[in-house]
Amino acid sequence: KQEEEHRRPQLILLSQRFPAKRVWSLPLKFRGNTAEEDNPKLRFEAKYVELHPLGEGGCGSVFAGYRRSDHLDIAIKHVPNKYQYCKHVDEEGRQLSGEVAVISRAPIALLDWYVLPHELILVLERPMPAVDLQTYVEDCRDTFGEKEAKMILKQLVKAAISLQDKKIFHRDIKVENILIDMSSGAPQVRLIDFGVSCFTETHSEYTTFYGTEIHAPPEWWYEHTYSARPTTVWQLGIVLFECLHNKNFSSTKLMEKNELFHSLVGFSPGAPASHTKKVTPPECLSTSTLPVPSR
Template sequence: MLNQESASSSVESESSSNNVDGCTSDGDIRRSNRKRKALPAEETSSRKRTKKTETIQDQIDAQRAEFEEKYEEKNQLGEGGCGSVFAGCRRADHLPVAIKHIPKDKVFCKHKDKNGRQISVEVAVMLKVESSTASSVGHSAPVSLLDWYDLQQELILVLERPMPAEDLAHYIEEHGGSLQEDEAKIIIQQLVDAAVHLKQNNIFHRDIKVENILIETDSDVPRLRLIDFGLSCINKKTSKYQTFYGTSAHVPPEWLNSCTYSAGPTTVWQVGVVLFEMLHNKDFRSTNFIRKRLKISSTLSLDCLDFLEQCLIKVPKQRPTLEQLLNHTWFT
């Protein structure tokens, strides 16, 4: 269910009426000599199933009622392959929120929690991020998960909604299709720092791209926030993956060559993809870059050029680590 105790449901027994099971009209209770006729096993089983179904539906109805009482849902913000996102607010204090509706058949990745329950990996990852960040609402790069509701046929996530903010794709577009190198450096440094934090908590986002990055625009220095952990996973250092989750246009070369990829090198590649799209006014496609149909601009500074080339090295073992990227001379 959600982040609170499951809604309980109780069935009160009906009061006994007169002339039933030895109850006489004057209210004296006597032991009945009659034996109750046993119900057929199939009928008993059917009744149990019906009662269980009613109990589950009661819990779902209670959760939906709690959600509607606590939050007001407004206009739709977007729709993707994994669900729809709506603007909203928390009724108690009018805090802006994003409300994400995910049909159950679109919850592609699941995680077993400490109690053995199968829950959405997006929920598991965001709870793990929050537990590692003190007072994370408004303070961490990943947006915070405020509430979640498991309603059988759909999952509802209530997320922090930074205001004012827009995704990096629109931000780039509004700045003429590309950013100045100095501004790109500020954003990328925050992105690498956020990726290091996720790595330290064994979280692999798997789909870092301009559409999954929010830029807060209420100050002179843009601030980065990461969104959409729907394809993420809790990662082990030695894990190699043989099923690709992410944006197909941005697959790392190792996936194209051997159908395997790992967290660190893939994340570094995705950082390179984001930086390329910020600086070039072009959509990045891995196959075009590998075949040299897409080239890095020669007008970049030497440090920026080196940083981008290092991220987009075709051999994963030769790419720098995220920690090495943080210490790159471009940032000093």
């Protein structure tokens, strides 16, 4: 009995000296990084599931998907490094993709982003149900008219003003880059695809064109320079034209029709850009006296 009492404390002391938790739970500084922590692609795949393709543009491809934790619908955009045209340095001195920097201020939720050796992966909110404006107009062709176009354009102008207030120049507003969100019942407009967007100042002018070239403003073709506000207004007008006429618009073809072009825009070929009548996004909300082309 005395031997048992003598041994029992020793057994207790032995278990106290080597508790199981201490043996298996090493301090963080002694742990090796897991493959998932080192590999952004594995981190992405652990959190999200990529499904079928939604579309492909000049700056990358977009896929449907969902978040594993709650099955939230998402859009996954893959942007190859060669199509990351703009870079931005944040307040901490980090160099970011221009699209990541812009979307962080734009009215669209960027849920995650992953920098891989050869591409950038963006994880974006995806309202459901929703279609791009081009598909929406085609599906509603029999009922789509000036009333519906006016409703959409008004929302677009407000979205453009919001971007302008945040000093964001979208650069590529077109029917394919406008999402019609039907989740609330009434059509809600969202601008998407900020792949060529950048931050801008009021009087900034650009000499390299990014976006859809056939939608470039007249001053680009005549002087190879353009600025944010007039270009945005020009592209909004193109969206309205394509919605109402159900055909593609080309800036160059319009400029060939000199008489109509000069009467509507007040621009003469070869004239300085300062001689052009420029309209800002807020002015788009005022009543226009320009004639509407016959359908």
